[in-house]
Amino acid sequence: MTKREERAREESLDPLSDAIGPEVFEPPLVVADRRVEGRKPAPAWTVPGLLPRVVSRTLWTGMLVAGGLLVVGLALLAVQGANSLANFSFQGTSFGLSSFANGLLHGSANSVLLLGFLVLILTPLIQVAASAVLFLNDRDRPFAALTLAVLVVVAVSFAVGLHA
Amino acid sequence: MFDFLNLSIGLPGYVALLVLVAFAAGTMGALLGFGGGILMVPALILLFGVEPHLAVAASLLSVLATSVGSASTYVATGLADLRLGMFLEPATVVGGLAGAFVSVVLLANHGQALVLAFVPVVLVAAVIMYRTRQRDTQPDAAPDRWSDRLRLRGTYYDERRREWVEYRVTRAGAGLALAGAGGVVSGLLGIGGGIFNVPAMNSLMNVPIRVAGGTSNFIIGITASAGALIYYFGGDVAVALTAPVALGALAGSSVGGQLHRIASAVHLKGLFVGVLFLAAGVLLLRGVGVL
Numbered sequence: 453m454t455k456r457e458e459r460a461r462e463e464s465l466d467p468l469s470d471a472i473g474p475e476v477f478e479p480p481l482v483v484a485d486r487r488v489e490g491r492k493p494a495p496a497w498t499v500p501g502l503l504p505r506v507v508s509r510t511l512w513t514g515m516l517v518a519g520g521l522l523v524v525g526l527a528l529l530a531v532q533g534a535n536s537l538a539n540f541s542f543q544g545t546s547f548g549l550s551s552f553a554n555g556l557l558h559g560s561a562n563s564v565l566l567l568g569f570l571v572l573i574l575t576p577l578i579q580v581a582a583s584a585v586l587f588l589n590d591r592d593r594p595f596a597a598l599t600l601a602v603l604v605v606v607a608v609s610f611a612v613g614l615h616a
Numbered sequence: 617m618f619d620f621l622n623l624s625i626g627l628p629g630y631v632a633l634l635v636l637v638a639f640a641a642g643t644m645g646a647l648l649g650f651g652g653g654i655l656m657v658p659a660l661i662l663l664f665g666v667e668p669h670l671a672v673a674a675s676l677l678s679v680l681a682t683s684v685g686s687a688s689t690y691v692a693t694g695l696a697d698l699r700l701g702m703f704l705e706p707a708t709v710v711g712g713l714a715g716a717f718v719s720v721v722l723l724a725n726h727g728q729a730l731v732l733a734f735v736p737v738v739l740v741a742a743v744i745m746y747r748t749r750q751r752d753t754q755p756d757a758a759p760d761r762w763s764d765r766l767r768l769r770g771t772y773y774d775e776r777r778r779e780w781v782e783y784r785v786t787r788a789g790a791g792l793a794l795a796g797a798g799g800v801v802s803g804l805l806g807i808g809g810g811i812f813n814v815p816a817m818n819s820l821m822n823v824p825i826r827v828a829g830g831t832s833n834f835i836i837g838i839t840a841s842a843g844a845l846i847y848y849f850g851g852d853v854a855v856a857l858t859a860p861v862a863l864g865a866l867a868g869s870s871v872g873g874q875l876h877r878i879a880s881a882v883h884l885k886g887l888f889v890g891v892l893f894l895a896a897g898v899l900l901l902r903g904v905g906v907l
Contacts, residue, residue, distance in 0.1 A: 499694035499772070507698060511688035511837075515866065518684070522863045529856060546851035565855045572680050572862065573844045576837040583702065594766055598702050605709045606842040613716070613846035 503586050507579050514575025521568030528561035577606065634664065634857070635864035638678050642868025646686035647875050648888050649829030650810030651679035651836040652865065654895045658907055666857065668907070673847035674858040676840050678865035683837030685869030686876075687830075694772035695830030695876070700785060700823065703766060704795040704816070704831075708809055708839050711796040715803020732903035734801050735896050741815035742892035748819065749885040753783060757822045762788035772827060775877045783824050791821035795835075802839065805902060810836045811895045814888060825884045826876065 498504075545562060555563025584599035637659050645652025653675045660671035690696035718730070759769065768785035785791075798812025810832045817828035847853060876884075901907045 498692045499770075503698055504691050504694070508688045508692040511684055511691065515684045515688060518681070519863070519866050522859055522866070526859050526863065529859070545853055545855045547849050562855050565859045566853070569677055569844075569848060569853060569855075569858065569862070572677060572684060573841045573848060575684050576680070576841040580838055583698065595699060595702055598706055601706050602702070602709055602838065605706065605713065606838075606845070609709070609713050609716075609842055610845045610849075614849055 503583060506582050506586060510579045510582055511575060514571055514578070518568050518571040518575065521564055521571060525561050525565035525568055528559060528564055532561050577603070630664075631860050634860045635867075637663070638861040638864030639868040639871075641678065642682045642685070642865030643872040643875070644868075644887075644891070645679065645682040645810070645865070646833060646869035646872025647829070647879065648872075648884060648891060649814050649832035649836075650888075650891060650895075651833070651840065652682050652868075653679045653840075654811060654891070654898050656861070656865075658898055658901070660861075661907060666854075669847075669852050670854045670857065673844070673852040674854065674861045676844040676847060677853065677858050677862045679836060679840040680844055681862040681865040682869040682872070683833050683840065685866045686873040687834045687837055689873050690830035690833055690876075693830075694770060695826055696834040697768075697770050697823070697827055697831045698834070699766065700768055700770070700817070700821075700827075701831045701834045703768060703788070704792060704813065705835055705838055707792045707796040708799040708802075708813070708835060709842055711799020712803040712809070712839060712842065713799075715800035715805075717803070718800075719804045729903055731801065731804055731899050734797070735899050735903065737797065738811060738892050738896045738899060741812070741819065742889050742896070744819045745815060745885050745892065746889045749882050749889070752818075752824050752881040752885075753822045757784070757786045759784045760786055760788055763821075770827065772824075774826065776880055781824060783822065783827065786822045787820050791816045794820060799839070801899075802843075805899070809839050811892065815892070818885075825881045825888070829876070829884060829888075 545566065547566065552563050552566060554560075556567065580599055580602055584596060584603065587596035587599055638656065641652035641655040641659070644650075644655065656675040656678050657668075657671050660666040660674060661668055664671075666674065687696055691698065763769070763785035766788070768788060769783060771780055771782050773779075774781050794816035795813055798809045798816070801812065802809040813832040813835055814825075814828045817823040817831060818825050823831070898907065
């Protein structure tokens with residue numbers, strides 16, 4: 453092993469090196485007791501860095517919004533009919549923008565649920581877009597290219613798939 | 617086939633069972649990182665009497681709910697490796713497109729038999745995972761050129777072992793190929809990406825099983841959303857059916873995420889072997905045209 457390789461190896465094994473992000477990474481000596489920390493735990497085992505934080509927050513927000521919409525939509529569905537197996541719809545719902553918007557204004561269960569599904573579908577894509585921005589900002593070219601490539605492929609597959 | 621619709625359980629019973637099954641699939645999917653689609657699709661078709669294309673759409677939404685519900689925690693705790701995920705994601709998505717293209721255009725939807733070719737791959741993955749269940753990774757494996765250049769390595773806190781664990785990726789190319797194969801199967805079938813991602817990361821790329829599962833959870837969210845977009849705007853989402861399924865999966869995913877904290881690597885690998893055998897069965901059924 454050459455000197456340079458040896459140094460690189462040591463660096464990669466050293467948790468204090470920049471293996472994860474630009475910040476200095478300090479493993480806590482004692483894992484904090486979450487009960488003591490109260491309502492909002494500051495977990496000592498979360499990884500540092502802007503990227504994980506942004507991605508995690510995006511996914512968390514998407515989950516809460518979509519989950520809330522689905523709960524509300526299901527409650528509306530129970531109120532607005534669908535009270536027997538016979539009229540429990542087993543048909544796909546075609547998406548029309550005007551009926552969707554109109555339904556939302558009038559609090560129709562179908563539209564609220566469709567909005568919940570849309571939030572669920574878009575959340576990972578928003579997260580990928582946010583990662584792409586952060587990778588570009590870090591001048592991390594390979595990963596900026598990979599994330600942008602994923603977005604392009606998804607867009608192309610959407611266009612082709614919808615057409616087919 | 618057994619079909620709850622023929623039982624007089626009424627709508628509340630039917631919906632409750634839907635939520636329960638989705639909850640179980642979401643728990644397992646989030647815990648092991650395969651999403652749960654391979655359980656959800658057969659359950660919807662065989663038990664609940666749902667038409668296949670509606671079942672695949674509902675299952676995709678449940679996989680999405682599982683992924684979105686658990687990935688935020690996995691990402692924050694380093695159990696979902698973002699760089700590793702974004703490295704494998706393009707292969708999975710492109711593989712999925714290729715699979716869908718072959719299935720729809722070249723084989724005019726008669727390509728199910730192709731799925732059979734992947735059954736041995738799943739079985740081999742199961743055997744390898746079973747035989748390596750006692751040792752999770754090889755700590756002294758040297759990173760390959762790609763992993764080194766792309767800095768595919770990480771650290772996470774193992775709450776069960778109460779220590780920080782470091783890992784470095786090896787055999788990035790082989791892992792990429794297997795993830796691509798997973799994409800092809802999911803394109804042919806509408807399900808199944810995670811089944812290949814986890815063995816690719818753990819058995820080939822030397823990633824600890826906890827991180828492999830967390831990262832796979834993250835990856836399949838993006839893959840499922842690409843597929844779900846098409847089903848959604850193509851009008852294949854049955855709203856009243858999909859809502860309880862997605863909510864059940866969402867609730868299950870948070871339970872799966874909690875179980876992940878206390879499960880050991882041996883538990884996780886043992887369970888995953890079971891899922892792989894199940895997946896081989898599902899692929900077999902699909903290949904011979906039962907599903």
